[in-house]
Amino acid sequence: MKxxxxxxxxxxxxxxxxxxxxxxxxxxIGLVAEMPSGPGPITDEAIESIARIVPPGVDxxxxxxxxxxxxxLDHVRRCRTSVVQLVSTVEPSVYQHLREGVxxxxxxxVIHVEDERALPEVKRVAPHVDAILLDSGRPxxxxxxxxxxxxxxxxxxxxxIVSAVSVPVFLAGGLTPDNVSEAIQxxxxxxxxxxxxxxxxxxxxxxxxxxxxxxxxxxxxxKVGELAKI
Numbered sequence: 001m002k003x004x005x006x007x008x009x010x011x012x013x014x015x016x017x018x019x020x021x022x023x024x025x026x027x028x029i030g031l032v033a034e035m036p037s038g039p040g041p042i043t044d045e046a047i048e049s050i051a052r053i054v055p056p057g058v059d060x061x062x063x064x065x066x067x068x069x070x071x072x073l074d075h076v077r078r079c080r081t082s083v084v085q086l087v088s089t090v091e092p093s094v095y096q097h098l099r100e101g102v103x104x105x106x107x108x109x110v111i112h113v114e115d116e117r118a119l120p121e122v123k124r125v126a127p128h129v130d131a132i133l134l135d136s137g138r139p140x141x142x143x144x145x146x147x148x149x150x151x152x153x154x155x156x157x158x159x160x161i162v163s164a165v166s167v168p169v170f171l172a173g174g175l176t177p178d179n180v181s182e183a184i185q186x187x188x189x190x191x192x193x194x195x196x197x198x199x200x201x202x203x204x205x206x207x208x209x210x211x212x213x214x215x216x217x218x219x220x221x222x223k224v225g226e227l228a229k230i
Contacts, residue, residue: 003223005184005216006191008061008170009198009209011040017204018050024206025213028059030193031081035065040195047079054082061085061108069097076102083108085133095128106130108170111161113153119161126165133170133193134158152179155186162188177211181219192216 009021010030018029031047032040051060062081066072067090076084076098084098085108098107107129111122122132134153152174162169168190171183176197183192198208 003220005189005220006170007213007216008059008191008193009195009204010061010063010172010193011195011199012050013040013042013204014046015050015053018053020204020206021209022055022058024209026058027191028061028083029054030061030063030085030195031079032063033065033075033079035063035087044075044078047081051079051081059083059106063087067091067094069094073097073101076105082106083130085110087135092128095125108133110135113157113161113173115154116157118157119164122161122165126167129167131168131170131190132161132165133172134161134189135172135193155183158187158189175212177208177215180212180215181222184216184219184223 006027007025008028008030009026011032012018012021012029021029031050032042033044033047035041047062054060060081061083062076062079063085064072064075065088066075067088072084072086072090072094083106086094087110095107098105108131109125109129110133111118111125113134118134126132158171170191170193171187171189172193174197175183175192175194180192183189194212198212199205200208
């Protein structure tokens with residue numbers, strides 16, 4: 001039985017970082033647009049340029065903090081990524097407008113796991129999206145934190161969410177080569193998303209990136225081994 005945890009490297013700053021992440025084995029790259037806080041925002045023009053060089057088989061994610069149907073749809077059309085990652089809470093009508101306006105673009109909704117209230121929120125949005133991404137932001141903070149915090153949240157809650165929904169779930173928040181095996185074992189996510197954990201002084205670090213991807217491969221092999229014993 002083949003099990004593989006997908007890897008998404010976020011906060012990609014330029015084409016060179018995108019190529020580095022993809023060469024290291026990333027299944028997706030995250031391109032951060034304007035945000036109220038957090039690392040990695042680049043211009044829409046840069047996002048569109050980077051998305052254009054992403055090869056088949058690798059997804060490009062637009063991270064947008066916009067919330068109105070018209071604004072989100074315009075953002076996706078401008079940046080031309082294969083996936084839109086909504087980092088803020090949106091009305092259900094936004095999902096419908098995206099389905100109608102850019103039918104080939106997949107929708108990922110971020111849910112920030114501050115406490116157990118994340119579970120009913122995930123259940124509410126899951127039927128409308130292609131995947132959920134669990135992060136460690138604080139949307140209710142005076143300056144909203146919508147990602148890139150480098151903090152680990154309660155993985156027990158994330159594990160319960162994975163068990164409760166049928167759509168793929170990405171895990172984000174404070175992931176590093178040192179804790180990724182525990183994250184996979186505890187949460188059993190479809191994919192992992194990270195930014196600061198593979199960077200040094202804000203720059204994508206080749207050795208940290210290779211170490212992280214290798215740790216994911218090892219954790220997946222261990223998971224296959226455990227399943228074979230059942």
